[in-house]
Amino acid sequence: MKEKILEFLAQSKGSYVSGEHISEELGISRAAVWKHMKALRDEGYTIESSSRRGYMLPLEADVLIPSEIESRLDTEFVGRHIVFLESIDSTNDHAKKIASKALDGTLVLADEQTKGKGRMDRAWSSQKGEGVWMSLVLKPNIAPHRASVITLIAGASVARALERFGADAKIKWPNDILLEGKKLCGILTEMSAQMERIDYIVLGIGINVSTMEFPDELRDIATSLKREGHLLERRDIIIAVLEEFERMYSAYVKTGDASEAIGICREKSSLIGRDIYVISWSGKVPAKALDISGEGDLVVEYEDGSVERVISGEVSV
Ligand code: BT5
Numbered sequence: 001m002k003e004k005i006l007e008f009l010a011q012s013k014g015s016y017v018s019g020e021h022i023s024e025e026l027g028i029s030r031a032a033v034w035k036h037m038k039a040l041r042d043e044g045y046t047i048e049s050s051s052r053r054g055y056m057l058p059l060e061a062d063v064l065i066p067s068e069i070e071s072r073l074d075t076e077f078v079g080r081h082i083v084f085l086e087s088i089d090s091t092n093d094h095a096k097k098i099a100s101k102a103l104d105g106t107l108v109l110a111d112e113q114t115k116g117k118g119r120m121d122r123a124w125s126s127q128k129g130e131g132v133w134m135s136l137v138l139k140p141n142i143a144p145h146r147a148s149v150i151t152l153i154a155g156a157s158v159a160r161a162l163e164r165f166g167a168d169a170k171i172k173w174p175n176d177i178l179l180e181g182k183k184l185c186g187i188l189t190e191m192s193a194q195m196e197r198i199d200y201i202v203l204g205i206g207i208n209v210s211t212m213e214f215p216d217e218l219r220d221i222a223t224s225l226k227r228e229g230h231l232l233e234r235r236d237i238i239i240a241v242l243e244e245f246e247r248m249y250s251a252y253v254k255t256g257d258a259s260e261a262i263g264i265c266r267e268k269s270s271l272i273g274r275d276i277y278v279i280s281w282s283g284k285v286p287a288k289a290l291d292i293s294g295e296g297d298l299v300v301e302y303e304d305g306s307v308e309r310v311i312s313g314e315v316s317v
Contacts, residue, residue, distance in 0.1 A: 001028065002036045007065050009047065009057040018054035043086070044128055062129065062210060062233045064111055073239050077105035078136065078246040087128070089115040092188055092204040095135040099192070099200040104139040105246075109238070116206060118186055119175070124206050125215055130224070132207040132234050132241075139200050140253045144193040147201055148312055149258050149296040151175050151189045153248045154203055156264035158185050161240035167230050170270035173289075173298050174312060177207075178270055182223035184208055205241065209234050258296065266292050271315065276300070279314040289315070 004026055009017060023030045037055055041047055045063070048056045057063065066082040073079050081103050088094050088110045095108040110133045116124035126133045138150070155171045162169045162177075169185075170178045177185035188204040208224035209232060225232050248261045266272065271289040278285045278300055287300040290307070297309035 005036050013057045014059035016053035016056045075246045079107040079242040081106045083108045085110045087112040091135040095202040099137045102137045106137040108135045130211040131209045135204040152296045153261040154187050156261035157244035160244045171268045172270045277316045
């Protein structure tokens with residue numbers, strides 16, 4: 001019922017809806033409406049109220065409502081089934097729990113993550129209502145060794161989606177999206193596979209949307225769309241990312257062609273042409289980033305002139 005009320009208010013964002021109208025439409029008492037409003041406020045939603053006019057979600061409120069995504073999304077299977085959670089440890093972990101029974105393209109979406117994660121057990125800060133915290137369950141019929149390209153396809157989709165809204169993001173191979181040189185988005189791809197066959201892939205995408213204050217350790221390295229002057233609603237970003245993703249992902253899964261996505265990763269690369277470090281278990285090795293290959297590897301040249309394709313891993317500038 002709480003969700004229904006929220007949906008109701010969201011439909012008339014910026015204008016008051018009377019308590020009487022809500023109680024009639026939803027078939028509950030005025031006292032119940034009041035109780036649910038209080039619960040929503042306790043959860044952190046800003047709901048304005050006036051004794052004469054009723055309740056209102058302010059125009060700038062960014063409320064995530066799955067049905068609004070479903071009704072506007074123009075995809076065949078990506079995001080057609082949405083699992084929405086107000087708060088969860090990690091959407092990737094939840095997606096893994098439901099993956100074996102979930103339909104291909106199922107989207108797990110949360111308003112808040114209490115234990116968002118990055119690669120190698122690093123933490124991903126995911127404050128309530130301030131970003132897109134989502135994971136897709138994918139079941140592609142491709143060989144496991146071809147799965148790493150899906151991270152690049154996701155990065156290309158985020159960059160293209162942001163372009164729709166006038167934000168010129170850069171892609172830091174393999175899994176970061178930067179805005180004005182700071183990290184805006186991270187991608188975490190996890191896979192369960194047999195030797196020859198993928199059971200499922202969980203593709204996690206985190207995008208900072210309206211965060212203005214990051215924890216101390218991120219202050220100098222992270223940014224959000226709002227901090228860079230882009231006032232966007234999470235719903236619109238999610239829709240754009242999923243649409244861009246489905247097109248490039250389907251092309252790759254059906255025909256093996258990832259050229260559009262890899263082209264975008266090249267065009268928007270924050271590394272190509274720069275001096276970088278390739279980080280491995282043996283240390284940090286200086287190199288120059290030359291290109292991203294057709295298979296999605298980073299092509300680097302070391303100081304001794306040798307050229308290598310870095311398949312996956314960690315690089316820094
Ligand atoms: C990543 O790892 O960048 C992958 C992040 C994936 C997050 C999504 S959110 C939905 C889904 N569910 C999850 O639990 N995860 C995925 P990595 O390359 O290892 O980068 C992690 C590093 O980024 C941290 O060590 C911090 O330095 C930095 N960081 C943490 N939170 C950040 C944030 N909100 N914005 C920018 N940088 C952040």
